[in-house]
Amino acid sequence: MEILLQQIVNGLVQGSVYALVALGYTMVYGILGLINFAHGEVVMIGAMIALTVLQILLAAAFAPVLAVLFSLLAAMAVCMALGYGIERIAYRPLRNAPRLAPLITAIGVSIVLQNLAMMIWGREYHSFPLPFSSTSHQLGGAIVNDVQVAIVVIALLIMSALMWLVHRTRLGRAMRAVAENPAAAALMGVDINRVISATFMLGSALAAIAGFMVSANYGIVHYYMGFMLGLKAFTAAVLGGIGNLRGAMLGGVLLGLIESLGAGYIGDLTGGFLGSNYQDVFAFFVLIAVLILRPSGLLGEKLAERA
Amino acid sequence: MSINKSALLVAFGIALAGCGKSETASNPASAPAGELVIKIGAAAPLTGPQAHIGKDNENGTRMAIDDANARGVTIGGKKAHFELLSEDDQTDPKTATIVAQKLVDAKVNGVIGHLNSGTTIPASAIYFKNGIPQISPSATAVRYTAQGYKTAFRVMSNDAQQGKALGEFAARVLGAKQIAVIDDRTAYGQGLADEFVKSAEANGAKIIVREYTTDKAVDFTAVLTSIKGKQPDLLFFGGMDPQGVPMIKQLRALGVKTQFMMGDGGYTPKLIELAGAAAEGAYASLPGVPLDNMPSGRDFAKRYEERFHQPIQLYAPYCYDAVNVMIAAMQKAGSAEPEKYLPEIGKTEMDGVTAKIAFDEKGDIKGGAVTVYQVGQGKWHAVQTMGGAPAAKP
Numbered sequence: 001m002e003i004l005l006q007q008i009v010n011g012l013v014q015g016s017v018y019a020l021v022a023l024g025y026t027m028v029y030g031i032l033g034l035i036n037f038a039h040g041e042v043v044m045i046g047a048m049i050a051l052t053v054l055q056i057l058l059a060a061a062f063a064p065v066l067a068v069l070f071s072l073l074a075a076m077a078v079c080m081a082l083g084y085g086i087e088r089i090a091y092r093p094l095r096n097a098p099r100l101a102p103l104i105t106a107i108g109v110s111i112v113l114q115n116l117a118m119m120i121w122g123r124e125y126h127s128f129p130l131p132f133s134s135t136s137h138q139l140g141g142a143i144v145n146d147v148q149v150a151i152v153v154i155a156l157l158i159m160s161a162l163m164w165l166v167h168r169t170r171l172g173r174a175m176r177a178v179a180e181n182p183a184a185a186a187l188m189g190v191d192i193n194r195v196i197s198a199t200f201m202l203g204s205a206l207a208a209i210a211g212f213m214v215s216a217n218y219g220i221v222h223y224y225m226g227f228m229l230g231l232k233a234f235t236a237a238v239l240g241g242i243g244n245l246r247g248a249m250l251g252g253v254l255l256g257l258i259e260s261l262g263a264g265y266i267g268d269l270t271g272g273f274l275g276s277n278y279q280d281v282f283a284f285f286v287l288i289a290v291l292i293l294r295p296s297g298l299l300g301e302k303l304a305e306r307a
Numbered sequence: 308m309s310i311n312k313s314a315l316l317v318a319f320g321i322a323l324a325g326c327g328k329s330e331t332a333s334n335p336a337s338a339p340a341g342e343l344v345i346k347i348g349a350a351a352p353l354t355g356p357q358a359h360i361g362k363d364n365e366n367g368t369r370m371a372i373d374d375a376n377a378r379g380v381t382i383g384g385k386k387a388h389f390e391l392l393s394e395d396d397q398t399d400p401k402t403a404t405i406v407a408q409k410l411v412d413a414k415v416n417g418v419i420g421h422l423n424s425g426t427t428i429p430a431s432a433i434y435f436k437n438g439i440p441q442i443s444p445s446a447t448a449v450r451y452t453a454q455g456y457k458t459a460f461r462v463m464s465n466d467a468q469q470g471k472a473l474g475e476f477a478a479r480v481l482g483a484k485q486i487a488v489i490d491d492r493t494a495y496g497q498g499l500a501d502e503f504v505k506s507a508e509a510n511g512a513k514i515i516v517r518e519y520t521t522d523k524a525v526d527f528t529a530v531l532t533s534i535k536g537k538q539p540d541l542l543f544f545g546g547m548d549p550q551g552v553p554m555i556k557q558l559r560a561l562g563v564k565t566q567f568m569m570g571d572g573g574y575t576p577k578l579i580e581l582a583g584a585a586a587e588g589a590y591a592s593l594p595g596v597p598l599d600n601m602p603s604g605r606d607f608a609k610r611y612e613e614r615f616h617q618p619i620q621l622y623a624p625y626c627y628d629a630v631n632v633m634i635a636a637m638q639k640a641g642s643a644e645p646e647k648y649l650p651e652i653g654k655t656e657m658d659g660v661t662a663k664i665a666f667d668e669k670g671d672i673k674g675g676a677v678t679v680y681q682v683g684q685g686k687w688h689a690v691q692t693m694g695g696a697p698a699a700k701p
Contacts, residue, residue, distance in 0.1 A: 003535065006561070007529060007532050010529055011529075123353070123358030123359045123362055124358075124577065124617075125581055127580055127581045143561055143562045145560060218526075219553075219556055220552060220553065222356065228523060259529065260529045263530055264530065264532055267518060275517070276530035277492055277520050
């Protein structure tokens with residue numbers, strides 16, 4: 001029982017991070033019909049910036065709380081600029097090109113960012129200097145530490161804030177309008193370019209927060225960390241129904257739970273025939289199953305093919 | 308305008324290609340005419356999760372080559388100039404065969420590499436076919452030298468020697484009765500874990516969990532939670548430090564107090580730096596006797612740190628030895644032609660920085676002492692040197 005509870009806690013923490021990153025994929029897809037494969041690298045850049053700023057501030061003897069806050073804000077600012085830049089350079093010139101073209105530039109941007117990070121921050125693993133000691137708590141037999149609690153709570157807060165932004169503000173209305181029909185939205189006086197830029201910046205800010213969370217949780221930062229996380233989050237977005245915000249959140253949490261419970265129990269269930277090395281396989285098995293059985297995802301609506 | 312643009316693109320491409328090249332050619336300008344130019348190939352992952360260890364290998368190789376050029380080596384009466392051709396195999400077996408072919412096409416005289424067993428084994432077939440001598444500084448899978456390739460050597464004990472020592476240490480010295488084993492399903496991790504299991508069982512321990520992961524994973528909470536429920540005395544991980552660090556951190560975060568042990572892939576300063584307090588008490592092994600106990604080991608470590616501004620990660624001293632074995636064989640043969648100096652490698656008798664180096668008929672290092680280390684107060688300490696001759700007890 002304790003073990004089951006612990007696996008659920010593990011899954012929730014992992015799932016919250018997937019959900020935050022998945023939101024970035026789904027927002028961009030919802031508006032442009034484009035898979036921004038560079039999104040995982042934006043998470044990595046966010047983690048790297050947070051690392052550097054945190055190191056500088058801690059060396060300058062800043063108060064720990066301020067140092068964490070400033071490094072997070074700096075990471076968000078840099079990632080927003082990066083998201084804006086990526087869209088301007090790699091996607092906007094190709095907006096009317098065949099669908100494959102922006103997909104290729106997306107992969108190109110991803111490789112460029114990865115190698116850039118390798119040149120700037122080096123090939124080695126960096127230790128993430130979180131200035132708090134994260135105490136562990138017993139929760140009905142499961143062990144949870146402060147960082148993990150913070151991850152789940154902050155992820156929930158951010159997702160609610162995002163829902164509010166999309167459904168209750170002017171920008172949100174513009175975003176929904178562009179998603180539904182860009183041409184009509186433009187005719188109604190919506191500045192499409194501004195809305196798309198804002199979407200990229202918003203998604204990138206979420207990516208920066210996710211990057212901070214992953215680094216704080218694992219305690220290590222590496223230029224390669226965005227790749228797998230990006231793929232998992234993409235899977236989560238598809239699972240929930242890509243283009244659908246609630247779907248991305250649901251998909252993220254579900255994927256975290258599936259991975260954690262699956263990897264935790266498959267060894268016992270199959271008598272050691274299959275092992276926990278299938279953890280990553282679960283994610284992609286789920287992706288394939290969803291694509292075959294319910295291509296629009298759990299919460300996705302059947303949409304006509306975009307023009 | 309569009310012509311300008313494409314011209315710019317081409318120029319950019321050339322510039323990029325130039326960047327790639329600058330890393331492979333090591334000071335080619337300083338080879339005056341009349342000198343014998345000898346190309347030493349090196350292959351290791353320079354990108355990806357193990358890039359820091361791969362770069363360390365390249366550094367060790369580069370240092371040996373620069374030392375040889377500085378001290379002036381004559382081969383067959385001609386002054387020799389050594390050049391380094393370093394390639395990135397990305398820890399990928401497929402890429403490894405591509406870069407192996409690339410090195411063969413560049414007519415290297417010998418190869419130092421690869422880093423991982425999973426890349427070394429497929430690449431070794433290509434070097435063998437072309438008669439290029441290959442010394443791996445770090446591939447430990449038994450199969451590498453068991454394929455009957457007379458071009459394949461290694462300056463590191465193999466998994467059978469290392470797994471045997473570790474299993475014995477776990478069961479006899481630490482008295483572990485119930486053992487959990489995880490490996491990363493690479494040729495190295497799996498091979499080492501298999502040998503460890505054999506040896507631990509032979510020494511009276513019971514393997515209660517056998518789990519697997521990959522060499523790219525970072526989250527192990529699921530499998531560790533499942534292991535927690537089975538309460539083993541010791542957890543052995545066959546893999547490298549990029550997985551070892553998060554694994555031990557998550558193990559301790561879950562409140563599991565079981566002993567933790569890795570092979571040579573875990574014996575890095577990074578493991579301690581990154582895992583911090585969680586690393587305390589962890590065990591790892593390294594073939595050979597401690598560097599501090601070798602006459603030239605301490606001097607090598609000092610010069611390495613001065614030159615590269617970082618501590619040795621893992622295999623740099625083995626790369627250094629591997630290059631020197633190759634150069635000594637060339638000198639003895641009086642030629643850098645692969646077919647001429649290859650027989651001399653097998654006859655090597657040399658005091659390296661890592662160990663006394665001599666090969667058996669398969670190309671494995673003779674003796675093969677293995678030292679077990681433990682983390683205490685944020686540092687690796689040698690606990691016991693097992694096997695090998697002469698066994699030095701630190």
